Amino acid sequence: MIKAVVFDLDRTLLDRDKSVKVFVEKQYDRLNTDLKHIPKEKYITKFIELDQRGYVSKDKVYQQIVDEFNVTGLTWQELLADYNSCFKDSCVPFPNLNRMLETLRDHHLMLGVISNGRGQFQLDNIQALGIEDYFETILISEWEGMKKPDPQIFYKALEALGVAPAESIYVGDHPENDIKASQNVGMKSVWMKDERYDGVQADFIIEDLTEVPVVVEKINE
Incomplete structure (x- = not known):
């Protein structure tokens, strides 16, 4: 689940x-x-x-x-x-960003962010998108002293959310830092398709954020 x-x-x-x-x-x-x-x-x-x-x-x-x-x-x-x-x-959001987050929250899912980058800069961008309040945890590599694909940053997020790896999915675009790294800690991986990468071995592939709740539903069936 x-x-x-x-x-x-x-x-x-x-x-x-x-x-x-x-x-x-x-x-x-x-x-x-x-x-x-x-x-x-x-x-x-x-x-x-x-x-x-x-x-x-x-x-x-x-x-x-x-x-x-x-x-x-x-x-x-x-x-x-x-x-x-x-x-x-x-800052420009991907289409359907808020709609997707609302749907997940309505289904009582815990939400988090793991981002490589500089702390205040990335947080400013999250706030500019108007989505900070959706997340129970936001981990940014500069502030955490570790970055993806280090498994420890994933474990820290899961601990903050109070869930096991098998009870979570990770959504990202990078084949190594996001997909392989989240799979390595036991999470289900969802690849936000990017034409610049080939042969990405994700558990699920999406092209629009509205597909994220559909993936969750599919797994939970």
Whole structure:
């Protein structure tokens, strides 16, 4: 019997690809005085390319942007500070996010989040999506001193929710950090399908968040 659902954040609840594009457009407009020598589309494309879907630290991204585009009116530290303080204003949820969480809560399921990343930054994004109150536990790697795929961060979430691994499912997009890691601790895995990965061995595959309650129902039958 499934009693709890635990989620990844980026590319699972938060549409990070869309959010990044919205943010970079806004950043360019906001800091246009010092960036206007760079064509807007070129700035956006270069940021997305260097960011590598969030797997490259932003200090490196902005250092390269400043060097490559010869930005003189702003330091990379100022661009990074702008990213840290303003990204939350560009958060785009995946469709049906609130509807899905409401449905799970109506079925008395315990809910949690495990996210790799910086503590306050990720919490700001969760709050910006307006979903913080749905979760009984939110674990963010910087604050926990460990990150996925470390099994201990999964065990800590399960302990906080008061459920056994077999009584829970984990929903995420990354084949190793989310799917394999949650399976390794005995949770059922649900892969939020991402065309960039092949051959992901998840217990369930979804393309829309409304499918999460359906998966729970299927297991509990």
